[in-house]
Amino acid sequence: xxxxxxxxxxxxxxEGASLELRCNYSYGATPYLFWYVQSPGxxxxxxxxxxxxxxLVQGIxxxxxxxxxxxxxxxxxxxxxxxSDAAEYFCAVxxxxxxxxxxxxxxxxxxxxxxxx
Amino acid sequence: xxxxxxxxKYLFRKEGQNVTLSCEQNLNHDAMYWYRQxxxxxxxxxxxxxxxxxxxxxxxxxxYSVSRxxxxxFPLTVTSAQKNPTAFYLCASIKGRTSMNTEAFFxxxxxxxxx
Numbered sequence: 333x334x335x336x337x338x339x340x341x342x343x344x345x346x347e348g349a350s351l352e353l354r355c356n357y358s359y360g361a362t363p364y365l366f367w368y369v370q371s372p373g374x375x376x377x378x379x380x381x382x383x384x385x386x387x388l389v390q391g392i393x394x395x396x397x398x399x400x401x402x403x404x405x406x407x408x409x410x411x412x413x414x415x416s417d418a419a420e421y422f423c424a425v426x427x428x429x430x431x432x433x434x435x436x437x438x439x440x441x442x443x444x445x446x447x448x449x
Numbered sequence: 450x451x452x453x454x455x456x457x458k459y460l461f462r463k464e465g466q467n468v469t470l471s472c473e474q475n476l477n478h479d480a481m482y483w484y485r486q487x488x489x490x491x492x493x494x495x496x497x498x499x500x501x502x503x504x505x506x507x508x509x510x511x512x513y514s515v516s517r518x519x520x521x522x523f524p525l526t527v528t529s530a531q532k533n534p535t536a537f538y539l540c541a542s543i544k545g546r547t548s549m550n551t552e553a554f555f556x557x558x559x560x561x562x563x564x
Contacts, residue, residue, distance in 0.1 A: 341489065366552075375453075375539055375555030376492075422491065426551075436507075437482075437553060441491035 334359045334427045338440035345413050346448045353408040353443050355423030364426030365406040366437070367397055371419050379421075382406065393417070418447045451476045455540050455556035461564050462527070462534065470525045470559045472540035480543040481523040482553070485509060485536045492539065498523055527561060535563050 335358045345351055357363055364383050368376040380391025387399040397408045406423060423440040453474040462468045472481065480499050484492040494507030498517040512531025517523055523542075527534045540556040 368555075373537075373558065373560070375455075375557045376541075376553075377555070378552045381552065436494060436497065439484075439492040441489060 336440035342444045344446040351410045355406045366424040368422045453556040474542045478542035482541040484539045
């Protein structure tokens with residue numbers, strides 16, 4: 333079965349420091365990969381997505397992610413973290429043929445990011 | 450502005466009661482989804498619907514029911530059979546019928562608490 337693993341439950345970084353959030357997936361074919369961000373008590377917002385082509389994708393708010401097929405990874409990065417980036421981040425894979433014909437999103441369990449002043 | 454509206458934002462339920470969470474979208478999206486979120490568990494799929502008058506069970510459908518009488522609306526009923534309903538519930542919609550390669554739009558969520 334398809335799965336998404338986010339190894340880090342909670343990460344704390346200093347404001348201005350670089351950030352990397354890890355995501356590994358298990359999927360038989362070429363995956364469709366997403367990163368979403370959730371502020372406390374809110375819904376999820378799409379940061380970026382990868383379907384094909386250039387393996388380094390740019391997203392909103394200065395985030396980027398790199399798809400590495402050999403490592404089954406899609407890590408999220410940001411060169412300089414701002415206090416407003418404190419939130420929970422979810423990696424997801426678009427699954428084909430869930431239930432036979434429909435598609436579905438499989439989410440990781442999330443990584444909570446705290447930012448120190 | 451187009452979007453997804455969930456209501457209410459906070460909901461309290463007594464033991465043994467059924468409650469219904471509302472989800473409305475004006476994005477003209479075909480597919481709609483209900484997820485349950487618990488701390489440290491990520492998002493787990495309850496039900497989804499690709500078209501009107503059709504819906505499918507997700508991974509944790511027991512104790513929940515849905516309907517899809519209109520394209521814009523996908524209400525979720527948490528029944529008394531759901532033994533641990535306290536959670537944050539998120540509704541999402543997607544243009545087209547599959548979410549493989551399409552952005553999902555989420556509502557702001559409903560926090561349900563059993564009292």
